[in-house]
Structures are given as C-alpha cells and as structure tokens.
Amino acid sequence: MPALGKLFKKPLDFVSGEYGMAAVLLLLCILFSILTIEEKSPEGTKAGSGLTDDIFKLTEQDSVNFPKEIQVFIAAGKGKTGEEFADSLEKGLNSKGINVIGVMVGDPPQIRKAIQAAGKTDLIATTSSMRSLPVFDSFLGEEREVVRASSMIVNDTLIKGNKATLISPRTYPWPVFLTPVNLRNITSQIAVIAILAIGMTMVIITAGIDLSVGSMIALSAVVAASIIEKMGGAADAGTSVFLIASLAGVLVCTV
The missing domain is CATH 1.20.890 (cAMP-dependent Protein Kinase, Chain A)
Structure with missing residues (x-):
C-alpha cells in the first residue's frame, strides 16, 4: 500500500x-x-498519392483480379480538393504504367455519363466522401461483395462487383477534437473569453466588482450596432462610421 x-x-x-x-x-x-475518434480519410493530393500506391500494390499482389492492364476510371466531386485528387491520381497511375480511361470531376449525373462514355471499366477510383453514392451501383453490377483486403494491399474496404470494383483512399482513426476546423473554433471561442476576462480584470482593478462586465459589453455592442445601422448599415458604412460607433459604445459604458 x-x-x-x-x-x-x-x-x-x-x-x-x-x-x-x-x-x-x-x-x-x-x-x-x-x-471523438472517428474514421477519417485524406483529401486532395495526399489522397490521390496514397490511392496510387494502393492500386499499384493491388496489381502487384493480386494480379489475377487486378492485372496491370486494368482499366481505371477516376471520379471526384466538384471543388479544389476533388480536382487535386483526380490530377494527383491520374499522374501517379500513368507514371506506374496503369491505364486511366477517363477522369471526371463533377456531380453524380456528370460522372454517370462520363463512365458510360468511357466504355469497359474494371476499377472505379473515387474519394471516400463519394464511395457510398448510388451513381456507381449500376457499374458494379447486381452481384457485389465487400472485400476486406489485407493490410499489405490496402487498409480499407473494396467493393467488388461482377462488372467492376470500387476503391477509395484508405481510412484512419483520428479524433474530431483535434481536426484543424475544431481547433480554429476553440481558439476563436478562447479569444471571446479572453476579451471578457480583460474587461473583468479592468473593472476589478478600478471598481472592485466584476458583476456588470457582461451587461456593459452587451450595451456597448447594441449602441455601436445601432449607430452603424442608422449611418448607412454595415455594407455602406466606412471606417470613420465604425470608429464613431465604437467610441460611442465605449463612452456609454463609462458614464
């Protein structure tokens, strides 16, 4: 003990x-x-580079189902990350001698038309956010199975149909709490609390109480917003209007 x-x-x-x-x-x-740990997946160039390696390993280690002559179609959603994913994956596959028969960065109807126009497709490579969309169902075929590939090939789930196979970047566990978006939200909230703390500290130093700080901040905000609205609104108000409104808000709290 x-x-x-x-x-x-x-x-x-x-x-x-x-x-x-x-x-x-x-x-x-x-x-x-x-x-807050959840399954996350890379995006953009990083996702394309990682999926390039996964597809190449498939052709190396499972050449029966995924020969090097495999016909690959790349599908991604609209946006910068989708374009980066498609561009990175296409360049990576071409550099490894794997045939890319088509690339489409767009919405589901555009992707459907592009795959139909591309002809026979053996492997559809897409992003993790799009892999569950029904647009790919008809190209996989009626019979399909979820293949849990070994970690030597890809550390994710392949959806293998009797017509084609669907593949997306491998996932990994990561806490949502530590994502960049959440950390930015936390810092923005901390900034608000810090401003309140500074105000409370100043009131304690000068008057010895801190009970009215929140009310004073609310009052000054209402006064400043009202002046800005009456002097043209936020869209038309210039720097001078914002300065006048801010000073008025401060003066109201000092009376």
Missing part, C-alpha cells in the same frame, strides 16, 4: 500544485480526443 501511495503521490502533487489548471486542461484534451 505505501508503494502504491508513492506511485500516485507525484501525479497528485502535480495536479494539485501550481500546474493544476494546466494538468486538468491536458486531461480534458486527452479525454475529448479519445471520445
């Missing part, structure tokens, strides 16, 4: 000491990261 107490003594001292807040925040980050 004494040995167990010594084992936990240092962590408990750290949490309860001057670094206690930092330790609690770190533990919360770890907890939220674990609770």
Whole structure:
C-alpha cells in the first residue's frame, strides 16, 4: 500500500500544485480526443498519392483480379480538393504504367455519363466522401461483395462487383477534437473569453466588482450596432462610421 501511495503521490502533487489548471486542461484534451475518434480519410493530393500506391500494390499482389492492364476510371466531386485528387491520381497511375480511361470531376449525373462514355471499366477510383453514392451501383453490377483486403494491399474496404470494383483512399482513426476546423473554433471561442476576462480584470482593478462586465459589453455592442445601422448599415458604412460607433459604445459604458 505505501508503494502504491508513492506511485500516485507525484501525479497528485502535480495536479494539485501550481500546474493544476494546466494538468486538468491536458486531461480534458486527452479525454475529448479519445471520445471523438472517428474514421477519417485524406483529401486532395495526399489522397490521390496514397490511392496510387494502393492500386499499384493491388496489381502487384493480386494480379489475377487486378492485372496491370486494368482499366481505371477516376471520379471526384466538384471543388479544389476533388480536382487535386483526380490530377494527383491520374499522374501517379500513368507514371506506374496503369491505364486511366477517363477522369471526371463533377456531380453524380456528370460522372454517370462520363463512365458510360468511357466504355469497359474494371476499377472505379473515387474519394471516400463519394464511395457510398448510388451513381456507381449500376457499374458494379447486381452481384457485389465487400472485400476486406489485407493490410499489405490496402487498409480499407473494396467493393467488388461482377462488372467492376470500387476503391477509395484508405481510412484512419483520428479524433474530431483535434481536426484543424475544431481547433480554429476553440481558439476563436478562447479569444471571446479572453476579451471578457480583460474587461473583468479592468473593472476589478478600478471598481472592485466584476458583476456588470457582461451587461456593459452587451450595451456597448447594441449602441455601436445601432449607430452603424442608422449611418448607412454595415455594407455602406466606412471606417470613420465604425470608429464613431465604437467610441460611442465605449463612452456609454463609462458614464
């Protein structure tokens, strides 16, 4: 028992000491990261490069079902990431001697027409976000099976039909909490809290109370917004109008 107490003594001292807040925040980050783990997939150039390697490994290790003469069609959704994915994958497959019979970056009806025009297609390569769309069903055929490929080939699920096979970039587990979008949202919220904290600190220093800071911020925001609206609105108001409105909001709170 004494040995167990010594084992936990240092962590408990750290949490309860001057670094206690930092330790609690770190533990919360770890907890939220674990609770929000989901399957993610790369996008854009990174996705195209990774899928190039996966398809090449298929032709190397499973040449019966995926010979090097395989006919590949690349489909991606509209947008910059879709264009980057298609361009990277096409260049990568061509460099490895794999035939790309068509590329379409667009919406499902455009992709359907492009695949039909391309002729016989053995493998349809698409993004993870599009792999479940029904546009590919008719090209895979009536009979299809989900093939869990070995990690030596691709670490994802292949959908093999009696007419063609559908493949997309491999997925990987990653916490949503640590995605760039969520981290940006957190920092923006922290900025708002920091502004409130500065206001509360100034009030405490000058007046000794901090109960009215939120009300004062709300009042100044309403006054500033009202002045901007009456002087032309946000679309037509210039820099001078914003400065006047901001000063008015500050003055109202100092009276």
